[in-house]
Amino acid sequence: MAEKHRHFIIHKPWGMISQFVNPAKRKKKLLGELYDFPEGTMAIGRLDVPSEGLLLLTTDGKVSAEIRSNKYEKEYYVQVDGIVTEKEIEQLQNGVEIGINGKKYLTKPGKSFIIDDPKFPLRSQKIRDERHGPTSWFSIIIREGKFRQVRKMTAAVGLPTLRLIRVRIGEIKLENLEVSGVKEVNSFM
Template sequence: MEKHRHFIIHKPWGMISQFVNPAKRKKKLLGDLYNFPAGTMAIGRLDVASEGLLLLTTDGKISEKIRSSKFEKEYYVQVDGIINEEAVEKLKKGVEIGFDGKKYITKPGKAFLINDPKFPLRSQKIRDDRHGPTSWVSIIIREGKFRQVRKMTAAVGFPTLRLIRVRIGNIKLENMEVSGVIETDKLM
């Protein structure tokens, strides 16, 4: 039996977290980064406008385990405006968002203000100072509903401008180059 393979990547902005492009959009796919083996799957996804840590594997059991609520997922989020402590407290306690056409209260998590993490600029500029100030918050959750973090920041009045996943469990993005791929013996 062939040994399973695991990968850690730094997904760039504008890339689809899939190997097949169902909508035939002119976007890059994961397979454009590296010659992944057949059967490789993304563990969870990041939407086209999101960046950061993405894990891939050929092992469905590992994928299911990591997608579960056993592991924290941490995001650095640049928001429109100067986010305040009241909004951060709401993010921690859980906020109401829409999911599958229904109202959903997110599970409690962690959130705190952070300084600009100074990530490399995106290939598409977000905006400049003429549009008003921005700020950064770290959001740590154990669930992952569709576009959850974006919906959470909007629910507290601070829409997301840039979203970067920096950690899953104990695996961190740290100094990985954008579009970088690391093959590893195990993930968790």
């Protein structure tokens, strides 16, 4: 009888590497510090070290490949330096030019809209305070996932990212899972 695959939803905290092994041997927290995951567990995609939020883990490589495909929307809440306007939202929805591996790349059209502060818990590294000017939040929904894509997209419209939190992959939502929380689920699909 084949071994049953296991699947996990986690709330990746700021400052953690989305891996189980740190190739650079720097003092960064790793996924294995959150929970006693079974051997062969892998992250489905990644969130860079300063990003937070929903990360899926599985022992099933086929499920990982399926979810990493462009079939599934990925939604992020983004806090930016400055006040986002409908002009920037429209640019983000239509696609913006960013750099990928030294080449220009036009992002595929997506969805974006202004949101109120989602009131996530403060992160371990302070963002900044009001003395540095206003900030604002918006949601961005994309199907692709190039290296640091959302951060590059916000910079392309003149709004540097201060905080980036993935809140949804397909129908799977972060919801009220606490920071560093782990929840085992039967499946993702």
